[in-house]
Amino acid sequence: MKHTISFYFFIFFGLSLLTGIPGSLLAEQWNPEQQEAPGNRRYDEAKFYYNQLQTSQALSSSRDNWLKGSRNFRRIYLASPKSALAPSCLFMLGRIYSNMYEKFAETRDLDESISYFKDVVRLFPKSRLADDSYFALGGLYLNEKKNPQKAGEFFREIINNYSTGDMYPQAESQLKILSQEHNIALPKAMMSSKSFDRLSYVLPVKYWSSDKYTRIVIMASNPVNYNEVLLGKTKDRPARLYIDFKKSYIEPQYRAPVPIEDGLLKRIRTGQFSPDTVRVVLDIESIENYKIFSLPDPFRVVIDVHGKTPPPPSIKNIKRDKTVAKHNPQKQGNPQLIARTKAKKMLTPDGTHKQNKLVESVPSNEKLSLAQQLGLGVRTIVIDPGHGGKDPGAMGYGLKEKDIVLALAKQLAPILRAKLGCKVILTRETDVFIPLEERTAIANTQNADIFLSLHVNAHPSNKVRGIETYFLNLSTNAEAMRVAAMENATSTHQMSDLQDILLDIMKNSKITESSRLAQTIHNSIVDAAQNKGYSNIKNLGVKQAPFYVLIGAQMPAILLEVAFITNKKDAKNLKDPLFMKMISQEIVQGVQLYMESTTAQLRGQTWVE
Numbered sequence: 203m204k205h206t207i208s209f210y211f212f213i214f215f216g217l218s219l220l221t222g223i224p225g226s227l228l229a230e231q232w233n234p235e236q237q238e239a240p241g242n243r244r245y246d247e248a249k250f251y252y253n254q255l256q257t258s259q260a261l262s263s264s265r266d267n268w269l270k271g272s273r274n275f276r277r278i279y280l281a282s283p284k285s286a287l288a289p290s291c292l293f294m295l296g297r298i299y300s301n302m303y304e305k306f307a308e309t310r311d312l313d314e315s316i317s318y319f320k321d322v323v324r325l326f327p328k329s330r331l332a333d334d335s336y337f338a339l340g341g342l343y344l345n346e347k348k349n350p351q352k353a354g355e356f357f358r359e360i361i362n363n364y365s366t367g368d369m370y371p372q373a374e375s376q377l378k379i380l381s382q383e384h385n386i387a388l389p390k391a392m393m394s395s396k397s398f399d400r401l402s403y404v405l406p407v408k409y410w411s412s413d414k415y416t417r418i419v420i421m422a423s424n425p426v427n428y429n430e431v432l433l434g435k436t437k438d439r440p441a442r443l444y445i446d447f448k449k450s451y452i453e454p455q456y457r458a459p460v461p462i463e464d465g466l467l468k469r470i471r472t473g474q475f476s477p478d479t480v481r482v483v484l485d486i487e488s489i490e491n492y493k494i495f496s497l498p499d500p501f502r503v504v505i506d507v508h509g510k511t512p513p514p515p516s517i518k519n520i521k522r523d524k525t526v527a528k529h530n531p532q533k534q535g536n537p538q539l540i541a542r543t544k545a546k547k548m549l550t551p552d553g554t555h556k557q558n559k560l561v562e563s564v565p566s567n568e569k570l571s572l573a574q575q576l577g578l579g580v581r582t583i584v585i586d587p588g589h590g591g592k593d594p595g596a597m598g599y600g601l602k603e604k605d606i607v608l609a610l611a612k613q614l615a616p617i618l619r620a621k622l623g624c625k626v627i628l629t630r631e632t633d634v635f636i637p638l639e640e641r642t643a644i645a646n647t648q649n650a651d652i653f654l655s656l657h658v659n660a661h662p663s664n665k666v667r668g669i670e671t672y673f674l675n676l677s678t679n680a681e682a683m684r685v686a687a688m689e690n691a692t693s694t695h696q697m698s699d700l701q702d703i704l705l706d707i708m709k710n711s712k713i714t715e716s717s718r719l720a721q722t723i724h725n726s727i728v729d730a731a732q733n734k735g736y737s738n739i740k741n742l743g744v745k746q747a748p749f750y751v752l753i754g755a756q757m758p759a760i761l762l763e764v765a766f767i768t769n770k771k772d773a774k775n776l777k778d779p780l781f782m783k784m785i786s787q788e789i790v791q792g793v794q795l796y797m798e799s800t801t802a803q804l805r806g807q808t809w810v811e
């Protein structure tokens with residue numbers, strides 16, 4: 203910084219020498235008439251002596267000569283403290299003491315210099331030397347006083363009050379550096395100026411973590427380009443994954459490192475890497491893999507980090523898994539996808555052994571819950587009532603989707619607990635807004651075995667009615683895409699972009715299992731409706747589409763659209779407590795059937811519909 207100031211002074215005096223005009227008068231308005239006044243002549247003489255001090259080694263080595271130089275200006279100032287030359291004299295005094303401090307390293311000179319520059323801005327805020335004084339003060343506080351906060355305040359004065367002054371560009375670049383190195387907040391004016399007008403704000407990092415999984419979400423004010431780099435562990439640094447957000451800015455208060463310490467990640471560090479790049483660094487403890495993707499409206503980047511997976515399954519288990527896949531009535535999706543998800547579905551040989559033992563011990567141990575008796579690891583179910591708070595979801599016939607699904611979730615939870623002995627967690631228990639990616643993160647970090655997202659459908663045509671159940675997958679079906687776009691609160695156009703990367707994201711998903719869970723629950727509801735007098739509800743079937751809330755879910759995960767709020771008859775059902783009770787009971791029934799069929803798989807039998 204010292205260099206910057208010296209450089210600036212050099213230009214200043216270089217120019218003075220070339221033109222023969224006193225430097226301060228270059229900065230002041232050039233007024234030939236003032237040149238004739240005695241004050242001006244004395245000022246020129248004082249300036250001449252100062253220039254000699256600058257250039258003559260012999261003169262400048264004596265402190266007394268510098269004090270003489272300062273007296274020259276002080277006398278002129280005291281003779282007419284309100285003259286046009288007054289601010290120039292004070293400015294020169296500030297400069298002389300600054301030079302003296304550089305030369306003799308006496309703190310009193312530094313303080314003297316600062317007080318003269320402060321006099322300029324205090325007494326002559328409209329002088330053309332005011333911004334130069336602020337800049338000098340910024341430099342002195344930054345480099346000599348080691349006070350970047352205070353320095354930032356002086357540079358900010360220039361941005362906020364001297365935007366047309368010649369010091370503006372230099373103050374701007376100083377602030378950019380301060381912002382990076384010392385977390386100094388940038389003034390608003392700078393954020394909207396040309397150099398910053400295309401920068402997006404990166405918001406504070408959010409995360410959800412467990413010992414097997416961590417989800418990190420980074421929101422930005424606008425869609426931004428980003429790229430990630432994975433660096434291996436070195437001698438003195440941990441492995442790390444960093445993500446650079448281009449043309450972005452993060453406010454200093456959001457830059458503190460966030461400790462995670464969950465066994466996967468040590469911490470997350472966020473900083474302004476360069477004037478227009480924000481870098482988020484994940485310091486890695488031990489991870490198996492990660493997935494990174496962005497979601498629109500609002501733009502956010504999601505990073506799913508997975509811990510080490512169990513040892514590879516035995517051949518016996520692989521065979522069993524193939525049998526299941528062959529008998530899967532859905533035969534949904536890309537066979538490649540199913541193959542990819544297999545590895546995740548299999549239990550370790552060790553785990554299988556334990557599970558079988560549990561099943562065998564059922565008759566002798568009455569305390570076991572059904573979940574334990576069935577022995578499949580369905581111990582935790584996360585129910586996700588869609589929407590909430592500022593997001594009402596679909597509306598019609600005086601009903602709001604957010605209220606219906608919350609009531610349904612609250613009705614469903616105790617039945618699941620009582621009948622299946624599972625731990626049941628709701629993503630929300632009140633009328634609050636929760637972002638979609640947070641709902642999945644809750645299910646993953648709670649190690650849920652099943653994820654049920656509850657919704658109510660809507661359609662532009664009030665004739666459309668019925669029940670449909672979804673699981674996550676690519677889709678080419680326009681109607682399914684429309685429903686997903688509605689639930690994702692985005693456009694189908696945005697989602698078709700997402701489809702391109704969905705294949706990769708879904709490597710950790712349980713698509714086959716999700717499809718089976720969807721079919722089982724869906725059938726339970728539809729069958730019961732027929733038997734219980736709701737024979738007119740329409741079976742729209744099990745479908746697949748890219749629902750954000752299901753992306754990254756590590757357990758079988760489905761989304762239910764129980765009825766159309768936009769259809770009169772469906773809406774009437776939604777208001778009918780008996781209908782809602784039937785839905786709850788049949789969801790539980792479906793989960794139970796799913797658990798039983800999974801147990802059958804574990805016993806080595808093939809699963810049939």
Ligand SMILES: [Zn+2]
Pocket residue numbers: 588589595596603656657658689
């Ligand atoms: Zn919904």
